[in-house]
Amino acid sequence: MIRSRIAGIGHYVPEHTVTNDDLAKRMSTNDEWITERTGIKERHHRKNRNDSEETTAFLGFKASEKALEMAGLTAKDIDYIIFATLSPDYYFPGCGVLLQEMLGCDTIGALDVRNQCSGFVYAMSVANAFIKSNAYKNILVVGAEVHSFGLDFSDAGRGVSVIFGDGAGAVVLSAAEGEGKGDILAMNMHSEGKYADELCTKFPGSKYGWSDRMRLEPENVTDAEVYPHMNGNFVFKHAVTRFPETMEEALKAAGKTVEDLDMFIPHQANLRIAQFVQQRFGLPDEKVFNNIQKYGNTTAASIPIALSEAIAEGKVKRGDLVLISAFGSGFTWGSVLFEF
Ligand code: COA
DSSP states (O other): OEEEEEEEEEEEOOSOEEEHHHHHTTSSOOHHHHHHHHOOOEEEOOSSTTOSSSOHHHHHHHHHHHHHHHHTOOGGGOOEEEEEOSSOSSSSSOHHHHHHHHHTOOSOEEEEEOOGGGHHHHHHHHHHHHHHTTSOSEEEEEEEEOOGGGOOOSGGGHHHHTTBOOEEEEEEEEEEESSOSOEEEEEEEEEOGGGGGGEEOOSSOGGGOOTTSOSSOHHHHHTTTTSOEEOHHHHHHHHHHHHHHHHHHHHHHTTOOGGGOSEEEEOOSOHHHHHHHHHHHTOOGGGBOOOHHHHOBOGGGHHHHHHHHHHHTTSSOTTOEEEEEEEETTTEEEEEEEEO
């Protein structure tokens, strides 16, 4: 029996922090509104909006270096990359190949996952399937975002732009054989594309690229169509339904109960969503890890950043039963239950 074991993990965020008060200087918002609605106090943005150094692939690279170090591996030991992001460096190709080059890996496979807030959970499910089928031994799974380049910091975008932050997390998932600690025990993934328009960025997109138009027209920019659109209330209502469903499904599939859990790490979408789910399952504070207060919602990066911090702080130890769950744009949602 091959086990899928997290051999290493790391995270990286740009140095520059942006507080709620900083945002209040740029748009009509305030610390009280943001804190009360989302729990967020600050987030990291790369310093210069036009900074071509701190790209999504670069943040992923910095997180990967740390994950490799913890795993005691080098880039040459990695035989597959899975990169989850909704904010890639280029429209195409994806960030996976850019990371392959930055790390100096061999000409290994590099897959990009476009499942937004659920991206990391989806990426882990693919990595687990590859490991269990004996296709690869060491897979680098990355979630990274640079949101700050693509948000509307005018009043029109305030309902979205206060929520999101930049950052990256990376995991080395390795094949292990025989008895020992560490394995992925259950996973489930879901989607409901009829709600695609409730949380999306439409441009540039081929749906709008009819023959006499370019990929982007100036009016798409002036009409703010290049920025993310989110029906916040609608997303919230679906999230608080889907989180419990996917969590219960994962626990049941592994023959576990919520009492068996050592740690629950939800996608850091909104502290109020996480608290609702915690209450619903009666989980004590020490069994739920949140860090949205410091990072905002970093989409595909939020779970690996949180897991990396929880491990670094000693809140998740080898052998612990950990559940990671996400919900987001698509809509997509899912969970991975694992022994660390
Ligand atoms: N600062 C101050 N006021 C703001 C604001 C901001 N940053 N953003 C919006 N507002 C205003 C609105 O304009 C509105 O004003 P009005 O009543 O005069 O029209 C008011 O605040 C309430 O807006 P609303 O959107 O109804 O607030 P809300 O209570 O639903 O909270 C979210 C908004 C986005 C925080 C909330 O819906 C949410 O968290 N949804 C889930 C989103 C999520 O998790 N997304 C991540 C994807 S997984």
